[in-house]
Amino acid sequence: MTQASYSIKVVVQQTGLSSHVIRIWEKRYGAVVPLRTNSNRRAYSDAEIERLLLLRDATHAGHAIGSIASLPNDCLLRLIKGGSSSTLGDACPEEVQNRCMVAIRALNTRELEDVLQLGLLHLGQHGILERVIGPLAKTIGDLWREGIITAAHEHFASAIIRNFLVRNYKPFSQSADMPTLVVGTPAGQLHELGAVMVAAAANDLGWRVIYLGAGLPAAEIAGAALQNKARAVALSIVYPTDDPGLPEELRRLRSHLGSIPVIVGGRAAVAYAGVIEEIKADHPATLSALSKRLDAIREAAERAPIRAQGNSRTDPQS
Amino acid sequence: MTQASYSIKVVVQQTGLSSHVIRIWEKRYGAVVPLRTNSNRRAYSDAEIERLLLLRDATHAGHAIGSIASLPNDCLLRLIKGGSSSTLGDACPEEVQNRCMVAIRALNTRELEDVLQLGLLHLGQHGILERVIGPLAKTIGDLWREGIITAAHEHFASAIIRNFLVRNYKPFSQSADMPTLVVGTPAGQLHELGAVMVAAAANDLGWRVIYLGAGLPAAEIAGAALQNKARAVALSIVYPTDDPGLPEELRRLRSHLGSIPVIVGGRAAVAYAGVIEEIKADHPATLSALSKRLDAIREAAERAPIRAQGNSRTDPQS
DNA sequence: TGGCACTTGTCTACTTTTCGTCTAAAGATT
DNA sequence: AATCTTTAGACGAAAAGTAGACAAGTGCCA
Numbered sequence: 001m002t003q004a005s006y007s008i009k010v011v012v013q014q015t016g017l018s019s020h021v022i023r024i025w026e027k028r029y030g031a032v033v034p035l036r037t038n039s040n041r042r043a044y045s046d047a048e049i050e051r052l053l054l055l056r057d058a059t060h061a062g063h064a065i066g067s068i069a070s071l072p073n074d075c076l077l078r079l080i081k082g083g084s085s086s087t088l089g090d091a092c093p094e095e096v097q098n099r100c101m102v103a104i105r106a107l108n109t110r111e112l113e114d115v116l117q118l119g120l121l122h123l124g125q126h127g128i129l130e131r132v133i134g135p136l137a138k139t140i141g142d143l144w145r146e147g148i149i150t151a152a153h154e155h156f157a158s159a160i161i162r163n164f165l166v167r168n169y170k171p172f173s174q175s176a177d178m179p180t181l182v183v184g185t186p187a188g189q190l191h192e193l194g195a196v197m198v199a200a201a202a203n204d205l206g207w208r209v210i211y212l213g214a215g216l217p218a219a220e221i222a223g224a225a226l227q228n229k230a231r232a233v234a235l236s237i238v239y240p241t242d243d244p245g246l247p248e249e250l251r252r253l254r255s256h257l258g259s260i261p262v263i264v265g266g267r268a269a270v271a272y273a274g275v276i277e278e279i280k281a282d283h284p285a286t287l288s289a290l291s292k293r294l295d296a297i298r299e300a301a302e303r304a305p306i307r308a309q310g311n312s313r314t315d316p317q318s
Numbered sequence: 319m320t321q322a323s324y325s326i327k328v329v330v331q332q333t334g335l336s337s338h339v340i341r342i343w344e345k346r347y348g349a350v351v352p353l354r355t356n357s358n359r360r361a362y363s364d365a366e367i368e369r370l371l372l373l374r375d376a377t378h379a380g381h382a383i384g385s386i387a388s389l390p391n392d393c394l395l396r397l398i399k400g401g402s403s404s405t406l407g408d409a410c411p412e413e414v415q416n417r418c419m420v421a422i423r424a425l426n427t428r429e430l431e432d433v434l435q436l437g438l439l440h441l442g443q444h445g446i447l448e449r450v451i452g453p454l455a456k457t458i459g460d461l462w463r464e465g466i467i468t469a470a471h472e473h474f475a476s477a478i479i480r481n482f483l484v485r486n487y488k489p490f491s492q493s494a495d496m497p498t499l500v501v502g503t504p505a506g507q508l509h510e511l512g513a514v515m516v517a518a519a520a521n522d523l524g525w526r527v528i529y530l531g532a533g534l535p536a537a538e539i540a541g542a543a544l545q546n547k548a549r550a551v552a553l554s555i556v557y558p559t560d561d562p563g564l565p566e567e568l569r570r571l572r573s574h575l576g577s578i579p580v581i582v583g584g585r586a587a588v589a590y591a592g593v594i595e596e597i598k599a600d601h602p603a604t605l606s607a608l609s610k611r612l613d614a615i616r617e618a619a620e621r622a623p624i625r626a627q628g629n630s631r632t633d634p635q636s
Numbered sequence: 637t638g639g640c641a642c643t644t645g646t647c648t649a650c651t652t653t654t655c656g657t658c659t660a661a662a663g664a665t666t
Numbered sequence: 667a668a669t670c671t672t673t674a675g676a677c678g679a680a681a682a683g684t685a686g687a688c689a690a691g692t693g694c695c696a
Contacts, residue, residue, distance in 0.1 A: 007382045008682070016435065019682075020646065027684095028644085039653055040683065043385070066643065107542050109528055152538035155502070155531035166481040184473075210427055213473035220470035224425050326671070338657060341672080346655085357664055359671060382681090384654065 005035070005043035015052045022052065029069030031055055051076075093123060093131035100136055104157045105149060112157070116164045125169065125204065129197060130287045133161060137193040138267060141238055158193050165200040179231035179298050182224050184212035186235055186250065188243045194236030194266045201287055202234070205294055218249045222256030232261040232297050234290075241271040254279035261297055265290060323353070323361035333370045340370065347387030349373055372398065411437075411449035418454055422475045423467060430475070434482045447518060448605045451479060455511040459556050459585055476511050483518040497549035497616050500542050502530035504553055504568065506561045512554030512584045519605055520552070523612055536567045540574030550579040550615050552608075559589040572597035579615055583608060 008019050015022075025031040026042075032051055034042040044052075054076040059065050063079055071079075096119040103112035119128045140157055143149045183199045185192060192214035199211045210228055212221060225233050233253070237246070250272070254262065262281040269276060269283050276283050284290040326337050333340075343349040350369055352360045362370075372394040377383050379398055386394065414437035421430035437446045458475055461467045501517045503510060510532035517529045528546055530539060543551050551571070555564070568590070572580065580599040587594060587601050594601050602608040 005385060007380075007385060009382070010380050013380055018646085021644090023683085024645075037385070041385075041653080042682085064643075065645095107528055107546055109526065150538045150541065152502075152530050152534055152542050155534060156528065156542070159529045159531050162480075163484040166484050184470075208427065210425055210474065211477045212470050213477050216470055216473060220468045223468065224470050224474070228425055336657080337671085339655090342656070345673090357671090359664080382654075383656095 005045060006049065008042050008044070011044050011049055011052065014049055015056055017052065017056055025055070025065060025069065029066060031065070031069040093119075093127070093135075096123070096128070096132050097136055097139070100132065100157075101139060104140070104153055107153065107156055109156075109160060112160050113164065116161070129165075129200060133165075133193075133197060134287060136161075137191075137197065137238070140193070141191060141267060145239065154191065154193075158191070158196070161193060162196045165196060169200045169203055178206055178208040179301055180210060180228050181207045181294070182210045182212065182221060182228070182230045182233045184216050184221055184235065185214045185237065186221070186246060186253070187215055187217045188240070188246060188249070189235075189237055190214050191238040192236070194238055195234075197287065198234050198236060198265060198290065201291060202294055205291060205298075207231075207294065207298070218253035219256060222253055225257060225260060230260065231301050232263060232294070233257060234263040234265065237264060237266040237268045237272065239268055241268040246272060247275040250275050250279055250281070254281075263290065263293060323363060324367065326360050326362070329362050329367055329370065332367055333374055335370065335374055343373070343383060343387060347384060349383070349387040369394075411445065411453070414446070414450050415454055415457070418450065418475075419457060422458070422471055425471065425474055427474075427478060430478050431482060434479070447483075447515060451483075451511075451515055452605055454479075455509075455515065455556075456585060458511065459509060463557065472509065472511075476509075476514065479511060480514045483514060496524055496526040497619055498528060498546050499525040499612070500528045500530065500539060500546070500548045500551045502534050502539055502553065503532045503555065504539065504564060504571070505533055505535045506558070506564060506567070507553075507555055508532050509556040510554070512556055513552075515605065516552045516554060516583060516608065519609060520612055523609060523616075525549075525612065525616070536571035537574060540571055543575060543578060548578065549619050550581060550612070551575060552581040552583065555582060555584040555586045555590065557586055559586040564590060565593040568593045568597055568599070572599075581608065581611060 006014075008022060011017075011022060012019050022032070026033055032044075032048045032055070034044045034048050037043050051073055054073055055065065055069065058068050058076050058079045061079065068076065068079065096115060099115045100112060100119075103115055116128070116132075119132050123131060136157070140149070140154055144151065144154050181202045183195050183202065185195050195211070195214065199209045203209050210224060210230065212224055221233065221235075224230070250264075262279065264272075264276050264281045264283050273283070282293050284293050324332075326340060329335075329340060330337050340350070344351055350362070350366045350373070352362045352366055355361050369391055372391055373383065373387065375398045376386050376394050381397055386397065389397075414433060417433045418430060418437075421433055434446070434450075437450050454475070458467065458472055462469070462472050499520045501513050501520065503513050513529070513532065517527045521527050528542060528548065530542060539551060539553075542548070568582075580597065582590075582594050582599045582601050591601070600611055602611050
């Protein structure tokens with residue numbers, strides 16, 4: 001069995017590391033020592049490329065290469081993911097949340113980023129998502145409704161939190177058999193923070209996420225899901241709570257999607273409980289519940305890999 | 319054995335490889351060894367041509383011919399398909415752009431991210447921003463207006479490009495004396511791609527960027543700028559081109575901002591040239607022009623640190 | 637505070653290997 | 667006769683190897 005081997009050129013392309021760095025890491029720290037060809041060229045295996053990716057992410061996350069180069073892969077993974085959640089108890093989520101709100105009201109980009117980063121360090125990935133960003137989204141929504149902060153604050157916070165999540169929730173090494181999840185908010189819903197959180201959580205759970213952002217008509221959400229054979233669709237509904245058009249929009253979505261599971265989350269979901277029930281959508285109350293639900297869907301799908309639903313037209317592209 | 323056989327000339331035409339290359343691959347690596355006629359001419363079968371095509375694509379993807387020539391066909395296929403992140407033959411921006419559009423229309427998250435990453439590698443930060451993402455934003459806008467792609471595609475592309483820029487552009491070596499720039503799109507303008515590009519470019523030039531996202535009223539943009547003592551405000555205007563409310567919105571912005579420089583970019587800016595002139599805003603035609611303008615503003619500010627400038631457009635941009 | 641060692645990414649100089657191209661001469665095909 | 671193929675070999679640009687220098691950042695210590 002001739003295992004495929006890759007030249008350093010290919011490794012550079014795949015990792016984004018320079019050949020210099022790859023070589024010096026090998027020389028100084030023995031981070032990845034590939035086999036050699038007869039002519040002394042380095043020949044990397046898939047596993048070695050994977051390890052280089054882990055090292056890249058770990059160093060990018062602030063760890064010194066010299067102190068992590070000899071760690072086994074699973075330790076690296078823990079470093080990159082929520083691993084360092086040794087939960088230094090001295091930073092309670094409320095404190096982090098408060099400081100976030102101060103930074104948001106001051107429109108202070110740097111402060112907000114710093115506080116989030118600090119919170120990540122102390123609370124771990126799960127912690128900051130569930131105990132800071134989640135409540136924060138709720139608070140922002142409330143204050144905005146009361147006119148205490150403006151849409152600018154809301155947009156500002158959304159953008160930075162989104163960036164924060166993007167930067168820190170690195171996509172897992174994508175493999176072909178990952179299930180696909182389409183995430184967005186339906187037409188009329190303009191707050192995308194909830195959707196961003198769902199996307200981050202699902203990504204963390206090993207889903208391939210197609211993030212569509214805010215305010216899309218049902219037909220387009222459904223089109224995206226069908227086009228990519230999505231395993232599920234997740235919507236976030238925060239405000240307004242009394243949109244008369246939304247129930248019809250949800251029904252339309254269901255009729256397009258056939259039997260694909262739909263998950264509806266967010267503060268205002270209770271206000272539409274009737275329709276949600278009607279279209280047989282899930283409504284997890286917390287992020288943990290959402291995670292459980294996603295796991296369940298994936299497991300069910302793995303048990304019955306080919307979806308034999310009567311999906312007549314796969315491409316409703318006009 | 320009615321197997322069709324082809325002369326080397328035919329193979330050259332079908333594969334695009336030169337006869338020299340085909341022969342040297344055979345001689346050096348035994349990549350494809352065709353049967354011979356009685357007179358010692360090479361006689362290629364369909365399967366051999368197929369294999370040559372695979373080898374061509376794999377080498378084009380960055381793999382060394384010497385290390386792949388002996389792999390079986392299915393391995394080659396895997397190298398080409400699985401390693402799609404490295405299939406960029408030419409480093410020409412048009413090619414990158416095309417592949418981006420294909421990925422966007424397929425809503426293929428991974429492919430789009432890979433192509434962008436690869437493009438960054440080949441074209442550099444400046445290159446990919448100006449020569450890929452810029453034109454891409456324009457193309458997306460055009461196709462959307464023509465109804466060829468949907469808002470979902472536009473949102474999808476915006477989100478991923480945004481994430482890409484966030485991930486790859488200088489995190490922030492923020493220092494206290496960096497000038498502040500407020501970036502967003504005015505109310506009614508929903509395409510945020512242009513604003514994202516401006517934010518990335520400005521960040522790269524050493525500005526502290528406050529990114530507000532799309533669709534904000536003038537009062538809030540101005541509020542954010544004043545609250546943070548912004549040195550300038552940049553707006554992106556792409557569509558619609560005939561919003562009757564927009565001129566008034568821009569005038570309102572100017573009256574709130576006092577003499578703070580305003581920069582208006584984007585495809586539709588020409589449609590509002592009158593107001594832009596009226597409120598003494600800049601309208602750089604390209605990203606380079608924008609960069610120059612930002613540099614000029616910063617220099618002017620450094621020379622006169624306290625903002626007492628009666629700024630009346632120092633740069634008569636075409 | 638300055639000095640010193642250590643870390644880490646980048647860069648240069650130089651050699652070897654790889655790989656596509658080219659030439660020349662001879663045989664085959666049209 | 668003119669054009670193609672084949673073979674063998676030579677050539678040069680690009681890629682990849684090694685060794686070592688260097689600068690910026692960091693931490694420690696007097």
